[in-house]
Amino acid sequence: MGLNVFVLTGAGVSAESGLGTFRDEGGVWTQYDLAEVATPEGFARDPAKVRAFYNARRENLAGAAPNPAHVALARLQRELAARGGGLFLCTQNVDDLHEKAGSTEVVHIHGELAVTRCHACEATRSDTGPLDGEAICEACGAAGMARPHVVWFGEMTLFLDEITDALHAADLFVAIGTSGSVYPAAGFVSEARALGVRTCELNLEPSDNAWAFDESFYGPAGEVVPAWVE
Numbered sequence: 001m002g003l004n005v006f007v008l009t010g011a012g013v014s015a016e017s018g019l020g021t022f023r024d025e026g027g028v029w030t031q032y033d034l035a036e037v038a039t040p041e042g043f044a045r046d047p048a049k050v051r052a053f054y055n056a057r058r059e060n061l062a063g064a065a066p067n068p069a070h071v072a073l074a075r076l077q078r079e080l081a082a083r084g085g086g087l088f089l090c091t092q093n094v095d096d097l098h099e100k101a102g103s104t105e106v107v108h109i110h111g112e113l114a115v116t117r118c119h120a121c122e123a124t125r126s127d128t129g130p131l132d133g134e135a136i137c138e139a140c141g142a143a144g145m146a147r148p149h150v151v152w153f154g155e156m157t158l159f160l161d162e163i164t165d166a167l168h169a170a171d172l173f174v175a176i177g178t179s180g181s182v183y184p185a186a187g188f189v190s191e192a193r194a195l196g197v198r199t200c201e202l203n204l205e206p207s208d209n210a211w212a213f214d215e216s217f218y219g220p221a222g223e224v225v226p227a228w229v230e
């Protein structure tokens with residue numbers, strides 16, 4: 001039996017690809033009020049403002065490329081599979097840079113930016129263009145309900161059953177580039193510990209739950225992750 005590694009990534013893994021983090025200096029939540037742009041209540045109050053926020057993020061993403069951290073994780077996934085193990089890649093990121101680097105079966109717990117969802121019937125479709133406030137849903141006919149397929153505060157995160165199974169199957173839990181401040185993802189390290197799984201943090205600086213990790217390596221993901229994979 002090979003090694004099973006559970007990797008949880010956050011915005012820090014994509015920082016060197018030019019996609020901003022949320023809570024660092026200059027981060028997304030220092031420029032925007034999250035209650036206005038990342039809650040269902042904010043969308044109900046001002047859908048045009050929310051769509052404009054995500055349309056700008058879609059434009060940024062179109063020009064972004066994976067960095068050495070994404071590439072190293074894709075390589076590790078292939079190597080573990082070749083040795084009879086596996087890498088379960090769970091990301092809080094709504095970008096597609098893990099996939100662009102070659103990772104497969106990426107579990108997007110907070111959804112995907114390049115997918116549009118109908119807020120009325122929840123039908124989804126891949127879409128890299130701007131969200132259209134006038135669009136009529138092809139599935140249910142609702143007008144003006146197009147939103148990004150992302151998880152806002154107060155909404156249910158995705159794939160929790162698969163994640164629980166993967167935590168039970170893991171030999172090692174690794175968190176990369178996340179502040180450990182948003183639940184339920186921030187609680188995965190404690191769940192892993194309770195299951196007796198070894199835990200490791202790779203981040204620019206100690207996260208909010210740094211105490212829960214057995215070992216830690218600090219520095220930019222583009223350097224620390226390839227070095228850790230070697």
Ligand code: BJW
Pocket residue numbers: 009010011012013015016021022023024027038092093094110150151152153154155156157176177178179180181182183184202203204205206207219220221222
């Ligand atoms: C680098 C680097 C470099 C920088 N190299 N590293 C339990 C307790 C308390 C509260 C709750 C709880 N359970 C649920 C809640 C409420 C809430 C919550 O957690 N609130 C907290 C703020 C306290 N959670 C929810 O509402 C979640 N839903 C849920 O739990 O559903 C169940 C439920 C529903 C209803 C009722 C009851 C239960 C949903 C959370 C949704 C989060 N959504 C966002 C936006 C997604 C769309 C978008 O992108 O716009 O997800 S918020 C934002 O934060 C985004 C991220 O995925 C998420 C995490 O951020 P992340 O990735 O950690 O980024 P940063 O910026 O915080 O950190 C970056 C890190 O990288 C830093 O440490 C840097 O040092 C580091 N770094 N450069 C390496 N180069």
